Amino acid sequence: MSSWLHRLAIANGIAPRPFAGVLGLGDGMGSSRLDHSLTHGVATLLQQQADIATEALSAMTMTGPALTPLLLPLRENVRPNRSTWTQYCPQCLAGDQAPYFRRHWRLATRISCFVHGRGLRDRCPACRSGIASFDQTDLMPQHFCARCAFALRTASKVFVKTSARRLERSIDDICKVGMAKGSMTIGDLTSRLLGAPVIAGVSLGKTLTNLSTSSRIRCFEWLADKPVGWLTA
Ligand SMILES: [Zn+2]
Ligand SMILES: [Zn+2]
Incomplete structure (x- = not known):
């Protein structure tokens, strides 16, 4: 929107x-x-x-009510290792005739692009700002950083292990099934997902929605090699 x-x-x-x-x-x-x-x-x-x-x-x-707890919180200012309000895939932006930000980039459970197989980014690689199109005072398309005008679609590719991307895809499927069923257990599922960093020992005490994309990638890479008991019985 x-x-x-x-x-x-x-x-x-x-x-x-x-x-x-x-x-x-x-x-x-x-x-x-x-x-x-x-x-x-x-x-x-x-x-x-x-x-x-x-x-x-x-x-x-x-x-949609079910996944609301998994949305990245709205944050105007960026703090080190903390989440920003949205992510992006440079290659998706590069392929768009009119570049736009996808809805699923707002979800903390998403760390990579299913189309391009590379990690998402949540900051401008040049000035480290988050996406600030809402604050833009220049007539400039959204694929340029609103703070420093860096062309976001030229950002370098981020590598994510195949096992972590497989886990991400499974989580996405489980969430979709939960929503389709209108399952009563979706609340249990979202709280397990929010607690994933604690299980992985990444940035102890922070929930998934509070972590930067690079921290969540580390978290998923660690969890991908472990039994899935933390996620599903
Ligand atoms: Zn992409
Ligand atoms: Zn920038």
């Missing part, structure tokens, strides 16, 4: 930050908050002005 809004802004000749003002979202991560909860006022305005159906708008948000 926020990525689409940022593109909509740029296509209409207005940078994302002032556009958030037009929608009455205020400063900061107002547009990113819409991913979690689309307000009635903004939805109505977009339906009228952008000629888009309610269903299409809802499909862009991250409001």
Whole structure:
């Protein structure tokens, strides 16, 4: 949703930050908050002005209840080894005609790209900032860092062990099955996943959603070689 809004802004000749003002979202991560909860006022305005159906708008948000606990928290400022609010695959951005940020890049359980088989990134490799399209005051496409204008799609590839990517894929499948069933045990599953860093002994005491992508990659690589009892009985 926020990525689409940022593109909509740029296509209409207005940078994302002032556009958030037009929608009455205020400063900061107002547009990113819409991913979690689309307000009635903004939805109505977009339906009228952008000629888009309610269903299409809802499909862009991250409001599915089951996986909400696994979303990376909205953070404006980046701290060392901590998560940022979204990740990206440089190769996906490179392949897009109109580069955009995928919904699943917001999930802490995702560490790699299923299409390209490489690790995701959560920072600009040049200035170490998180993705800050919401704060962008220049008319610049989203595949450039909003802080230093580095071309994110040229970022180098991140290697992730095959075993860790297999574990990531299994977790994704288990979550999808849990959601499809509307299973009562999905809460148990999400709390096991959030506790994965404690099991792996990576950054003790932090939950999965608080770790940077590189720490979560280390966590998955460690867990991939161990019995799966921590995840599923
Ligand atoms: Zn990709
Ligand atoms: Zn940068």
